Amino acid sequence: MSPIKDFKLLYVAPNKENVFSGGDTVAGKVTFTLKEETKVKGVAVKVKGEAHVHWSDGTGDRKKSHSDHRRYFKDKVVLVEEGVELPKGDNSFEFKLKIPQGDFPSSFKGFHGKIVYTLEAKISRSWRVPSFEHRELRFVSTSTPPVGPATYPTSGSVDKEFGVFSKGQVQLSASVDRKLCCPGDTLFISGTVCYAASKDTKLKFSLQQKTVYRAFASTTLSDVSLCKMVGETIKGNSEETFSCQMKIPDDAVNTVHNCDIIFVDYYIKVYVDISLAIDPEVKLPVVITSRLPSHGFGQAGPHPAGAPGYSDFPPPAFAPGPYPVPAPPGAYGYPAPNPTPYGNTGGYNTYWPQQPAPYGFPAPAFPSSVDQQPMPNAPPLFQPQPPPDYGSLYPPVPGSYSNTGPPEKQ
Numbered sequence: 001m002s003p004i005k006d007f008k009l010l011y012v013a014p015n016k017e018n019v020f021s022g023g024d025t026v027a028g029k030v031t032f033t034l035k036e037e038t039k040v041k042g043v044a045v046k047v048k049g050e051a052h053v054h055w056s057d058g059t060g061d062r063k064k065s066h067s068d069h070r071r072y073f074k075d076k077v078v079l080v081e082e083g084v085e086l087p088k089g090d091n092s093f094e095f096k097l098k099i100p101q102g103d104f105p106s107s108f109k110g111f112h113g114k115i116v117y118t119l120e121a122k123i124s125r126s127w128r129v130p131s132f133e134h135r136e137l138r139f140v141s142t143s144t145p146p147v148g149p150a151t152y153p154t155s156g157s158v159d160k161e162f163g164v165f166s167k168g169q170v171q172l173s174a175s176v177d178r179k180l181c182c183p184g185d186t187l188f189i190s191g192t193v194c195y196a197a198s199k200d201t202k203l204k205f206s207l208q209q210k211t212v213y214r215a216f217a218s219t220t221l222s223d224v225s226l227c228k229m230v231g232e233t234i235k236g237n238s239e240e241t242f243s244c245q246m247k248i249p250d251d252a253v254n255t256v257h258n259c260d261i262i263f264v265d266y267y268i269k270v271y272v273d274i275s276l277a278i279d280p281e282v283k284l285p286v287v288i289t290s291r292l293p294s295h296g297f298g299q300a301g302p303h304p305a306g307a308p309g310y311s312d313f314p315p316p317a318f319a320p321g322p323y324p325v326p327a328p329p330g331a332y333g334y335p336a337p338n339p340t341p342y343g344n345t346g347g348y349n350t351y352w353p354q355q356p357a358p359y360g361f362p363a364p365a366f367p368s369s370v371d372q373q374p375m376p377n378a379p380p381l382f383q384p385q386p387p388p389d390y391g392s393l394y395p396p397v398p399g400s401y402s403n404t405g406p407p408e409k410q
Contacts, residue, residue, distance in 0.1 A: 002131065003035040009045070009121040009133040019140050019290070020117065023101045026137070029094040030079060030121045036088050041124035043080035047097045048120075049073050049104055049139065053113035053213045053261050055220050068215035068261050072104045099139075105262070106141045106254040106290070111222045112213045113262050140290045145257040154179045154284050155191075162277040168197030170280045174270040182291045183252045189268060189284075190243040195234050202273050203231035203242055207249075208283075212263040226252060234272070248288060255287045 011028030014020055026047050049072035056065045079093040080086065097119075108115040117139040123131040155175035162168050174191035181187060189205060206228045212221045226249055231242055246268065256264035266288050271281035 002128070003038050004123060004131050005033050005035065007032040007121075007123070007131055007133050009119065009135050011119060011135060011137075018138060020099060020137050021140055021142050022099055022104055024099050026097045026099060026119060027095070028119075029092055030133075031090065031092045032123065032131075033090050034086055034088050037085055038125070039083065039085045040080055041082050041126050042078060043093060043121075043123050044076060044078045045095045045097065045119070045121045046074060046076035047099065047118070047137070048075075049099075049115075049117045051105070051113065051115045051259055051261055053215050055112040055213060055215075057220070066215040066218045066220075070259070070261055072102065073100050075099070103143050103258050104139065104141060105256045105259040107137075107139045108253050108256055108262060108264060110211045110213070110262070110264075112211075112220060115256070115259060115262060141254065141256075141258060143258060145255055145287055145289075153177050154286070156282040156284055158280050158282050160280040162274055162280070163197070168195075168274075170195055170197075170272050170274070172270065172272060172280055172282055174282045174284060176268055176284045176286065179285065180287050180289065181248055182289060183248050184250050186245050186247045187268070187286070188243065188245055189270065190241070191270065191282075192239065192241050193234060193272065194239040195272070196237060197274075198236045199275075200236055201234050203234055204271055204273050205229040205231065205244060205246060206269045206271075207246060208267050208269050209252075210265045210267065212265075214261045214263075252288050254289050 008031045009028065010031070011026055014024050020026065028045075030043065030045060051070040051072070052067070053069075054065070054067040056063055058064050075097045077095050077097055079095060099117075105115050107117060117137040119135040119137055121133040153175045155173070157171070157173040159171045160169070162170070171194040172191065173193075174189060177188040177190075193203060195201065207226045208223055209226055210221065210223045212219055227246070229244060229246060231244060232240075234240060252266075253264065255266060256262060266286050268284040268286060269281055270284065271279040273279055
């Protein structure tokens with residue numbers, strides 16, 4: 001029977017959302033109890049980021065498996081060297097590991113692959129099976145896929161005929177108020193539909209997650225609906241305008257464009273539900289990215305060099321202003337307060353918060369004895385001009401829906 005019991009792996013929360021990013025430090029401790037004095041081969045902790053894909057296609061003798069793997073980083077620290085005999089009773093070892101700077105993708109789990117960041121503790125003994133403890137870290141990339149003008153609305157349209165015995169036609173135009181959004185945001189969808197058929201129908205909306213998995217030259221994809229909405233009934237042979245609000249699910253993962261074996265995209269599908277026919281649909285692409293987490297639980301101490309991580313900017317303890325900010329205890333050599341005790345040991349509660357290190361810079365001091373000469377008058381850099389014509393800034397888009405009718409022939 002193993003002499004090791006109550007093996008626990010705890011880590012510090014970088015912020016109240018418990019989200020890590022590139023450049024953050026993973027700090028914590030390993031605790032366990034020994035029933036007797038035990039000689040170990042080593043006690044170590046490591047943090048790593050990896051991506052895996054795997055799927056199969058075909059049947060029988062033609063069944064073929066596809067898989068691929070990427071490792072983004074790995075950092076390891078040895079807490080107890082080989083041959084050390086640990087005493088009976090409670091043992092505790094603190095550690096610090098660094099997530100390197102880099103354009104790493106956000107955490108993701110799908111049907112055929114995943115992007116995971118894990119913290120692992122290991123106790124090795126000679127001629128014995130090692131003891132492991134794992135904690136999965138939630139990682140969010142600080143990079144955003146290129147989306148162009150993120151605040152601009154995105155739109156699309158479709159014109160389709162349907163039916164065999166009784167012909168019909170649908171002209172559908174839809175737009176969403178912005179392309180870049182965050183989990184929990186609400187998007188505004190609007191448009192017009194011209195429905196030339198006798199039977200009533202309904203307009204429907206859905207948020208789709210499209211994931212492409214790649215293993216060498218092979219690819220597979222999944223397209224799942226995260227949420228659906230049903231609009232008002234569209235009467236036969238009518239033209240109507242529509243609008244609705246769609247909330248992005250709080251647990252939606254980020255758009256992933258910086259992993260070469262897993263790609264995650266989102267789009268809003270607006271479609272007319274027509275029986276016994278392929279539904280006319282408009283796809284409106286959107287990009288989902290996480291907000292910068294609040295920093296109620298920032299890391300203390302010096303901040304890492306390079307691009308900032310989510311734990312690099314704790315909030316100031318004093319209101320900003322032109323006066324110098326007084327230094328808190330512990331910031332410039334004064335005694336620091338006692339650390340906050342450890343938290344629970346289940347799921348994402350395996351961490352404890354740290355006190356933030358307030359920051360601020362005093363206003364620069366300039367000598368007041370220097371006589372400043374008045375500046376000579378100069379003509380203004382910009383002369384007032386009348387505003388440009390509206391049509392020169394926003395020319396009409398060819399092929400778009402409008403209420404002005406077709407352009408006149410020249």
